[in-house]
Amino acid sequence: MKKNSKIILALLVSLFLSSTMILAHEGEHEGMKMDSGMAMDTKDMPGDISGIWKQIKSHEEHLSQVIETNQLDQVHEVAFMIRDLSKALYEKSKGVSPSEPDKMKPLVDQISQIADLLDQYGDAGDKAKTQEQFSRLQQVLQGLEKAMPQGTTNNK
Numbered sequence: 001m002k003k004n005s006k007i008i009l010a011l012l013v014s015l016f017l018s019s020t021m022i023l024a025h026e027g028e029h030e031g032m033k034m035d036s037g038m039a040m041d042t043k044d045m046p047g048d049i050s051g052i053w054k055q056i057k058s059h060e061e062h063l064s065q066v067i068e069t070n071q072l073d074q075v076h077e078v079a080f081m082i083r084d085l086s087k088a089l090y091e092k093s094k095g096v097s098p099s100e101p102d103k104m105k106p107l108v109d110q111i112s113q114i115a116d117l118l119d120q121y122g123d124a125g126d127k128a129k130t131q132e133q134f135s136r137l138q139q140v141l142q143g144l145e146k147a148m149p150q151g152t153t154n155n156k
Contacts, residue, residue: 048092049089049092049093049096049148049149052085052088052089052092053089053145053148055081055085056082056085056086056089056141057141059078059081059082059085060082060137060138060141062078063075063078063079063082063118063134063137064134066078067127067130067131067134070127072121072122072123072125072126072127072130073122073123073125074122075118075119075121075122075123075130076115076118076119076122076123079114079115079118079119079122079137080115080119082111082115082137082141083111083112083115086107086108086111086112086144087108087112089104089108089144089148090104090105090108093148093149096149103147104144104147104148107140107143107144107147108144110136110140111137111140111141111144114133114136114137114140115137117129117133118130118133118134118137121133
């Protein structure tokens with residue numbers, strides 16, 4: 001009977017450790033969670049459209065460097081920052097011009113989708129697909145800049 005008790009105890013310990021590891025992995029991207037992945041802390045969010053756009057461009061450059069240096073496990077952090085900043089940019093733009101946010105919404109939605117794909121491919125270590133999605137992100141960001149309210153950046 002002692003042998004069976006030891007086996008059962010070993011199985012329970014195994015099960016506990018496995019579930020702890022799974023929960024830890026699921027929480028890996030949580031931090032300040034929004035849709036999926038990490039979200040930017042609102043206290044770090046710039047207060048105006050121009051400041052938000054500068055942050056987006058800074059993170060875009062950082063993401064380029066992360067990909068170039070094969071730090072693919074860090075791609076999700078930067079991609080989700082860009083996603084969150086884009087959402088904030090959209091929200092701020094609603095108060096400046098009623099028509100531009102309508103043009104911006106589909107672009108912000110695309111950025112969210114691309115951020116999820118960047119996370120997926122980065123975590124998988126697939127540099128080629130990560131670079132492909134980064135190129136898509138850059139194109140969408142160019143469109144977003146053009147759709148922003150006039151005079152908020154060097155867009156018009």
